[in-house]
Amino acid sequence: MTKQMHTIEESTKVFKALADPIRLKIIGYLNQLDHEVSCGEVGQVMGISKTSGSYHFKILQEAGLITAHKIAREKYVALDRSTFDQYLTHFWQNL
Numbered sequence: 001m002t003k004q005m006h007t008i009e010e011s012t013k014v015f016k017a018l019a020d021p022i023r024l025k026i027i028g029y030l031n032q033l034d035h036e037v038s039c040g041e042v043g044q045v046m047g048i049s050k051t052s053g054s055y056h057f058k059i060l061q062e063a064g065l066i067t068a069h070k071i072a073r074e075k076y077v078a079l080d081r082s083t084f085d086q087y088l089t090h091f092w093q094n095l
Helices: 003-018 021-031 039-046 050-062 081-089
Strands: 066-071 074-079
Touching (some): 003 050, 003 081, 039 050, 050 066
Antiparallel strands (some): 066 074
16 A cells, blocks of 8 residues: 555545544543543543444544543543644645
């Protein structure tokens, strides 16, 4: 796979992840925080089920928009601001 094709696939993942209203709300909530937070807390604030939350967090993580790690049974997430800097600040350079 060429570097350009790899970048197009990565860009597609980012923009598809951002195209969903719930995921945009999750991003907006995480943007207000300066620390990682549990997925359960985010789900509760968003008013979504654990299953729905898991689905949205997976898409956001695969797109590189959030970082996630588990401690015991709880998963914690935070924004990965470097992805936003790469794809949104330099939008025209990624086309």
